[in-house]
Amino acid sequence: MGNDRLIEDGYRLAKEIYAQYGVDTEAAMAALRKIAISLHCWQGDDVGGFENPDAGLDGGLAVTGNYPGKARTADELRADADEALRLIPGRHRFNLHAIYAETGGRRVERNALDASHFAGWVDWAKARGMGLDFNPTFFSHPNAASGFTLSSSDEGIRRFWVEHGIACRRIGAVMGMALANPVVTNVWIPDGYKDVPVDRKRPREILMQSLDEIFAEPMEAAHNRDAVESKLFGIGAESYTTGSHEFYLGYAVANQKLLCLDAGHFHPTEVISDKISAVLLFVPELLLHVSRPVRWDSDHVVILDDELKAIAQQLVRGAYLDRVHIGLDFFDASINRIAAWVIGTRCMIKALLMALLEPVETLREMEAVGDYTRRLGLLEELKTLPFGAVWDYYCLKSETPPGWAWMEAVKTYEEKVLSRRA
């Protein structure tokens, strides 16, 4: 309780300091409270899923590390997610992949999945007042072994994956209806060539056809929204990716789909923070896969770095929060997986709070009159305002551990639960 007093006192001072810059900390926290981040289920079990515990991860993805205690069942994954959510301020969402279906021990082919296989997830989300998001899984499956799925020239393979895509959209819509909260169903495929292809055109024509078939059935935006995610390369598909950025940007614009921008899916000096305001002129909404590429698409846990802050600034400054779905996408098996969720999500929320604590109008006016001296000076001063005091207070008011206290909860859970998993 002594600590609560300290946080409240700190906040009172911080509030006054921000007020001197024309920033209303209460309004910032109220706005923050409305932002839901979609936590990706796959950080909890290294993108394993429950379909086949022995199937390795493929599709050009790699999770490294062997930290003990990963979730092996849906119940374990939900319990772990609950623990993470307790340590993250605000109400958020949970992002599932098709391989997290609960089929009661029966093998259900991916093109035969339906909403009944996700009823456990829906009940869980409903009880928490939480939205869900969804992804068809076009990898870790024998029919993806050739490296091609929706852009496969093998009609049988292609059909199978089209059917999977159709099944997943329907699942998304049922979940969205059940939760009265639209589900974003995101299509990402691993398709590509390790070595230089001769024909770069045909797979893209096939992919376009496959997507058209998957999206043919009209759906209410209140239930399901379709997103498409591009990529630059994958491990083993370094020379050509069918679903490139240009491909999906064009597809999303032409078909008014959501575009998914993954922070790790561009050339190393390209940043998605600069793309948001460009693509939102042409697509209705965006899905972000906030990730942290280290030299490549390594999917490191998100930290409070410059690009994360820049992403949040763009969302706030551009007033895009109602058109952008913020999802996370990283997987680190070298540290406690619950801590990975907590660290990454808390950082995303911190970045949003920082952005909400900017005197945007003042900065904008300086820019408008060409006073770049003041603009630079103020931007730098803002960096050392007492942000931490507002953050701690926000955590306190959200009934989540402020400051460093969350780690103790993670360590206790590790001792009591994770360490007992063989």
Ligand code: RNT
């Ligand atoms: C892969 C994409 C994709 C996946 C998840 C598991 O590079 O980023 O979003 O990470 O679907």
Ligand code: ZN
């Ligand atoms: Zn992604």
